[in-house]
Amino acid sequence: MEYETPLFFHVMQYADRADRDVIDMVSGNPDWEPPQALRDGLREYADLEPDQFQYPPSEGLLELREEIAARRGVDAEQVVITNGAGEANYLAMARALERDRGDEIILTDPVYPYYPGKTTMLGGTQRFVAADDEGRLDPADVREAASEETAAIVVNSPNNPTGAVYPEETIRELVAIAEEYDAILVSDEVYDHFDLSGEFSSALEFDSDHRIVTNAYSKSMAITGVRVGYAIFPPHLVENAKSRHMLVNVATTRPGQYAVLEALRETDPDYYEENRDLLRKRVATFTDALDAAGAEYTTPKGSFYVMARFDGYPGTLENVKRLIDEAGVAGMPGEAFGDSRTEWLRFALVTPRVEEAAERLAAYFD
Template sequence: MTTPPGTTFSPSLSQQVQRLRPSSTIAVTSRALEMQRMGLDVLSMAAGEPDFDTPAHVVAAAKQAIDAGKTRYTQVQGVPELREAIAAKLKRENGLDYTPEQVTVGNGGKQSLFNAFFALLDPGDEVLIPAPYWVSYPEMVRFAGGVPVAVTTRPEDGYRLDVDVLKAAITPRTKLIVLNSPGNPTGAVFPETTLRAVAQLAQQHGLTIVTDEMYEHIIYDHEHVSIARFAPEHTLTVNGASKAYAMTGWRIGYAAGPLPLIKAMNAIQGQSTSNASSVSQWAATAAITDSREFIDMARGQFQQRRDRIVAGLNALGLPTPTPDGAFYVLADTTRIHHDELEATRIILEEARVAVVPGTDFLALGRVRLSYATSLEQIDAVLERLGRL
């Protein structure tokens, strides 16, 4: 059927797309960019990425790959050398035993999570997610037909998970548990006792755990523990190159877990994006194989910044728990305004500091600040906030 001349045709969007919730941060981000284009001095504390350059040996590996002509399609699941390096890393650093066949490489950690949810969820399946949570988890779950169920954590507990609260949320429809430790936006690190208890719940109830460990190398006062050590047959471990090696734009994520699940994820990726960037894969191989010096440097810098911003925000009457990992803080802004969206607007318009409202994180009354920036900028931000 042709469209009559003079009429305007609008495609009918799928119900899935229409159910996607718009981000409450879009308006704030757009306004901050508009102010910067107007020449106004806006300090951004919104970036969710390290401010360091990608390590030189990683860049060199990418250049070598280009010069060697390694720019063609690869296996959907990633080049064998990278998957071997990932399996070796998981054994060396996490005590996990995976073969390269149990590893899949995607276009960032987000694609690995997306593939996992589509491989595991049927319509109506419930997914338990500790909150505050990264904004994409519930939207991915909904898009895959699942039902996200928030499991509340408390700032007075450092946003650590209460296993009894998690257990009470389990129903006959529960299929998955999503963990993120260290967490975005809270910086919470779940202790080994908690992880063991969650693993036991998964075993008792026949649940799968999807654990996002993207920030594992940015932990300050604890050792990272992977929950797959306690229930490997129930666990998919997701990680990537973005945060640990300052490679956000290279778009390399990976997952390791039971072989049937990995094969299903490969099938999904094979019909969507196919392989991740070939050059990025060779760069990630170098990063994962040898970056300890860079990791230690970055963690030391982040810890100094954490201590500075937490002390400063609390001194300003903006209560902020001390995070154990990642590079975010959640500050209570009810002193500025009881609504976090309005508080975010005031902070932007009057202090000219861009922050992220806690709305989509399920952190009401709070805003997220990323301290993946210099100590000088943190001091400038605290000085501006002190005027409010």
């Protein structure tokens, strides 16, 4: 079986080779400071005894798992520390398929491209349910798509790429559909700290053996390179997930787990609120420029992405390259996220040059 390299890497490589200055709005790499306690934790770790540089427990440091469990209202034995949310989603989707309850995984359209990629890698079959123009998901459409072949329903709220936030009633219905069809709801909540609407609801709010919640500190602490995430499994699914994690990765970075634990304990909530405020300002700045350019766009209720459509400029890889060469702005082609957004481009608002990027786009499309 051959796997496609995600388009993210093609775009980033092309932008790196450009002969001009390019503003990177491709990937969700936060440009702001991580918590001070995280930096302090890494410095402190450097002076620990040699045994602290050896393998940690495969499922994760107990203290970190206990801290997460206390915050999320679950038992520590349900928590597996992973190499970011990417591995957490891989483990969750694998467990859903391993139950021999069908090989179909329901995904949204538009979709974060790694979900269909993982589905293929795990031998599953993709089935897509369209979101509306604002990225919202109608549970009735999911119920219509579900069948005895449904192994999992994978959702992401706050959403990448649309910025949609699924309210409580949507998540409740998705859990109910998973229960009805003996499927697993995989709820990727990696952007939960970037709910700009106040409407976010976690799948953990609903007691069920049919949901797995995944998350990571990559975005919330601005540490995409540290690779500390987690998955919360129902008790009857967790042991095999731990075994797969051990076989694939052995364990997750010990210094990273230590530093994340310090940051969880010591970081004031103001840290997260300040970053949300920063994003609100960037959204306003960027969408004002899109208005000036006559573009149609989504206004995110969460995460930090804006999708835009410029008349006569479809969201192809070729057009993204043109935008890099001629406007000096690198975004993502909408075609990377599914059939419903092929006319769109996606921009990540994680650069201090958002205003300059907006001006370049407005001038280019004027």
